[in-house]
Amino acid sequence: MSGLGLNHFLVLAALLFATGVLCVTLRRNAIGLLIGVELMLNAANVNLVAFHRWHGNVDGAVFAVFVIMLAAAEAAVALSIVLHVFHHAASISTDDYTEMKG
Amino acid sequence: MTPLLPLLAQEAGKLSWDRMPSPGRIAPELFLCLWAVVILVVDLVRGKGSWKHFTTLSLVGCAIAFALAVFTAPGNDAVGYGVGSGGVGALTPDAISRFFKLIFLATGFLTVLFMRRSADAYAREPELHVILFGALAGACYLAGASELIGFYLAFEMVSYTGFLLAGYRVDDPKSAEAGGKFVMFGAVSSAVMLFGLSLVYGATGSMQFADIAKALASQDASPALLVASVFVFAGFAFKAAAFPMQFWCPDVYEGAPAPVAMFLAVASKAAVFSAAIRVLMLGPVTDTAPTLTQLLPHGATVTQTILIFASAATMCWGNFAALRQTNLQRMLAYSSIAHAGYLLMTAAVVVPGAQSGRDAVSAMLFSFVIYLVMSAAAFYVVTVMRRDAGTAEVGALRGFAAKHPLFAACFALVLFSLTGLPPTAGFIAKLQLFQPVVGEGHFVLAAIGLLNGAVSLYFYAKPIGLMYLASEGPPERTPAPNGTDRTILAVLSAPLLVLGLLWWDSILEFAQTAVAAGRNP
Numbered sequence: 001m002s003g004l005g006l007n008h009f010l011v012l013a014a015l016l017f018a019t020g021v022l023c024v025t026l027r028r029n030a031i032g033l034l035i036g037v038e039l040m041l042n043a044a045n046v047n048l049v050a051f052h053r054w055h056g057n058v059d060g061a062v063f064a065v066f067v068i069m070l071a072a073a074e075a076a077v078a079l080s081i082v083l084h085v086f087h088h089a090a091s092i093s094t095d096d097y098t099e100m101k102g
Numbered sequence: 103m104t105p106l107l108p109l110l111a112q113e114a115g116k117l118s119w120d121r122m123p124s125p126g127r128i129a130p131e132l133f134l135c136l137w138a139v140v141i142l143v144v145d146l147v148r149g150k151g152s153w154k155h156f157t158t159l160s161l162v163g164c165a166i167a168f169a170l171a172v173f174t175a176p177g178n179d180a181v182g183y184g185v186g187s188g189g190v191g192a193l194t195p196d197a198i199s200r201f202f203k204l205i206f207l208a209t210g211f212l213t214v215l216f217m218r219r220s221a222d223a224y225a226r227e228p229e230l231h232v233i234l235f236g237a238l239a240g241a242c243y244l245a246g247a248s249e250l251i252g253f254y255l256a257f258e259m260v261s262y263t264g265f266l267l268a269g270y271r272v273d274d275p276k277s278a279e280a281g282g283k284f285v286m287f288g289a290v291s292s293a294v295m296l297f298g299l300s301l302v303y304g305a306t307g308s309m310q311f312a313d314i315a316k317a318l319a320s321q322d323a324s325p326a327l328l329v330a331s332v333f334v335f336a337g338f339a340f341k342a343a344a345f346p347m348q349f350w351c352p353d354v355y356e357g358a359p360a361p362v363a364m365f366l367a368v369a370s371k372a373a374v375f376s377a378a379i380r381v382l383m384l385g386p387v388t389d390t391a392p393t394l395t396q397l398l399p400h401g402a403t404v405t406q407t408i409l410i411f412a413s414a415a416t417m418c419w420g421n422f423a424a425l426r427q428t429n430l431q432r433m434l435a436y437s438s439i440a441h442a443g444y445l446l447m448t449a450a451v452v453v454p455g456a457q458s459g460r461d462a463v464s465a466m467l468f469s470f471v472i473y474l475v476m477s478a479a480a481f482y483v484v485t486v487m488r489r490d491a492g493t494a495e496v497g498a499l500r501g502f503a504a505k506h507p508l509f510a511a512c513f514a515l516v517l518f519s520l521t522g523l524p525p526t527a528g529f530i531a532k533l534q535l536f537q538p539v540v541g542e543g544h545f546v547l548a549a550i551g552l553l554n555g556a557v558s559l560y561f562y563a564k565p566i567g568l569m570y571l572a573s574e575g576p577p578e579r580t581p582a583p584n585g586t587d588r589t590i591l592a593v594l595s596a597p598l599l600v601l602g603l604l605w606w607d608s609i610l611e612f613a614q615t616a617v618a619a620g621r622n623p
Contacts, residue, residue: 010304017297024290033286040293047300055307060300063251063309067296070258077262078285081269085282088275094286097279100353100432 009050017043030082030092034075041071127181127195130171130203131242137163138235145228153226157218160231164211167238171203176619180248192252198620199245201467201613202376205474206241209369210234212478216361216485219587224270224359233270237263237365241373250299250309253377257295260373261288261341264366268358280357287350288340295337301330311380335408338381341374343439344446345415352423355435360488363431364481367438368474375445375470379452379463409450410547417443417554424561431484431494433561434477437520440558441473447551448535451542460617462538467613469531472519472601476528479516479594482587483509490581496565498581501574509583510569512595517562519598522555527601534610 016039023036045064052060082092089096125132141159148155176197213234217225224230240259247253265288269281303309305327306317318327336347343351355363420440427433448466452459484494491498503510519528532555539548574580583591601609 013300020293030282030286034289037289037293040290041296044293044296044300047297047304051300051304051307054304057307059251059309060303063254063300063303066251066255070255073262074258074289077265078289081265081278081281081285084269084272085278088278097282100276100279100356 006050006054009046013043013046013050016040016046028093028095030085030094033094034078034082037078038071038075041067041074125181127174127177128193128246129174130167130207131239133167133170134163134235134239134242137167138232138239141228141231141235153228154218156228156231157214157225160214160234161211161218163235164207164214164238168204168207168211171200171207171242174200176200178620192249193243193246194248195246196620197616198379198463198467199242199376201616202245202372202470203242205372205470206238206245206369209365209372209474209478210238212482213361213365213369215590216364216478216482217359219482219590220359220361220485220489222271222359222489223273225361227270230267230270233263233266234365237267237369241369241376244373245376247377248311248380250303250311250314254296254299257337257341257374257377258292260370261292264288264370267362267365268354270362271359274357276357277359278357280354283350283357284354287347291337291340291347294333298330298333298337301326302334305330338374338378339412342371342378342442342446343416344442345412345419348416348419348439348442351439352432352435355438356429356432356494360431360481360485360494363435363484364477367434367481368470368477371438371442372470372474375449375466378449379466406450409446410544413443413446413450414547414550415443416440416446417551419443421554421557421561425557427561428496429494430487430496430499430565431481433496434480434484437480437558437562438477440554443554444532444535444551445469447547448538450547451538451544458538458541460614461541464610464613464617465534465538467616468606468610469535471609471613472527472531472598475594475597475601476516476519479512479591479598480520482591482594483513483516483581486583486587487581490583491579493579496568498575498579499565499568500572500580502569502580504574505580506583506588509588509591512588512591514566514569515595515598517566519595519602521559521562523559525599525602527598527606530602530606 020036020039020043023039024033027033027036045067048060048064048067050060052058052064085097086092141156141163144159145156174195176195176199178194178196181193181195214231217230237260240256240263243252244256244260247256265281265285268284269278271277302314305321305324306314308314308317339345339347340350355366358366417440420436420438420443424433424436424440427436445466448462448469452462487494487498515526519526522528522532536548536551539551
């Protein structure tokens with residue numbers, strides 16, 4: 001562990017989070033957007049686990065396990081809804097979801 | 103740094119039955135989860151029974167959960183893992199959370215009732231009721247959460263079920279689009295909030311709200327904490343449909359089935375406010391919960407400034423954008439945004455620990471009760487419109503008062519109450535919300551609020567004008583409420599007049615008692 005400290009993990013998490021945000025804002029594809037969300041959730045997980053080691057209490061690791069579970073649930077819910085939308089719009093591009101405006 | 107496994111073993115050693123006392127104190131939540139399973143099992147074994155049995159089963163479930171919430175004694179100690187270390191734990195079912203639970207469960211009951219009355223295809227699916235019970239259980243947990251993991255899990259439980267409910271009309275492209283937009287914006291905002299929470303944990307080393315507050319009080323502001331508080335605010339603002347995270351709300355409420363839109367507008371919003379009130383009002387250093395004030399570097403003023411601007415922008419956006427709406431359901435979505443603005447306005451002047459802060463919180467609780475009744479009545483009219491006329495366009499109400507005078511009069515009363523005109527209960531609710539704002543000397547904010555009230559009269563008056571002044575439209579495009587519809591609407595709108603004139607103070611007293619007895623006001 002020498003030379004590898006808390007800050008390295010925090011920088012990694014921040015970069016991962018930034019990548020996720022970029023992915024969410026730039027992608028015009030519903031699946032791509034959800035992948036971006038996964039990156040953001042996992043950035044938070046890296047933070048939580050790094051802080052768990054740093055503080056020496058178990059809370060961060062437990063939270064990370066719960067987040068992994070939640071991410072799975074979220075993917076199931078989100079993908080089923082995207083499939084449902086695709087059924088009507090025949091497209092997964094978020095630009096085509098424009099039935100309602102104003 | 104300690105390895106994970108010994109830590110886990112050490113923590114697991116603390117778990118024992120003595121440390122998991124009194125599951126009875128979370129009886130409503132446990133019952134809701136159980137009832138969801140019961141509905142699923144009944145669906146498996148029922149054969150070809152009528153779909154109405156399910157709605158009856160759900161209605162009974164909501165009623166039992168409501169009774170359980172009434173009779174479960176609230177208390178300020180935590181329930182669950184971690185109990186004993188100074189009365190903290192994952193859940194603290196106190197008097198405030200009980201007040202919110204009653205609101206959620208009443209909303210759930212009305213949602214199921216409206217689904218039954220809509221007789222639409224989506225309402226015949228038992229899974230819909232299972233999801234609804236999940237949402238109710240999540241909202242009840244959220245109202246009592248006193249620890250980050252439990253808080254986030256409950257928050258997501260309300261969110262995910264909301265996504266599914268909004269997109270439940272399989273035959274309707276608008277409903278699909280509503281679900282799609284809701285899930286995408288919702289997933290992003292909750293991921294942002296989670297990152298903020300991870301930074302809060304990093305800065306404080308604890309998940310318990312109480313310990314977080316203590317840790318934050320003893321350290322200086324840092325950029326990480328600023329980022330954390332902005333991210334957490336974004337998560338809250340999204341669920342509350344507050345500016346600048348309000349853009350999803352009209353589309354989702356318009357596309358969702360009308361009863362579901364009502365559920366999202368009342369229960370889902372009340373759930374996020376129940377958590378926000380905990381974070382906001384709860385007091386200075388020594389008290390047992392963190393405040394946004396402490397999360398932000400420059401203390402109270404920054405939080406207050408953010409909330410004041412957010413509230414002013416939210417109500418202006420909601421009211422002015424509502425002016426040009428012709429779809430009643432969409433108009434009600436903007437109206438719910440405007441109401442979130444009024445609530446934020448009162449939230450902005452909550453002074454932690456002070457009596458005025460307590461009064462502001464009781465005013466918010468009180469106005470939620472009134473808002474529940476008003477919204478339910480208004481969305482019931484939309485439900486009837488969509489059932490009979492197949493549309494929520496205001497034009498369908500043309501000349502409606504001539505044929506259905508009672509129904510039209512009740513709806514007009516509801517719209518007056520939403521505007522906040524005396525002698526309706528909506529007026530009392532607005533008055534209560536404005537009082538703390540004026541009391542704390544925020545005259546400009548109060549003036550903006552009043553101006554918004556005046557603007558809202560224009561769009562709320564639109565349906566009334568059409569019902570009473572316009573000539574009748576074609577009968578097949580006009581809603582035709584029957585006796586049951588009239589009874590339901592009359593029962594929902596009568597309290598608006600009665601409470602506006604007579605017994606509103608007993609509800610307000612109930613709210614004040616809850617706030618005074620609640621955890622750490």
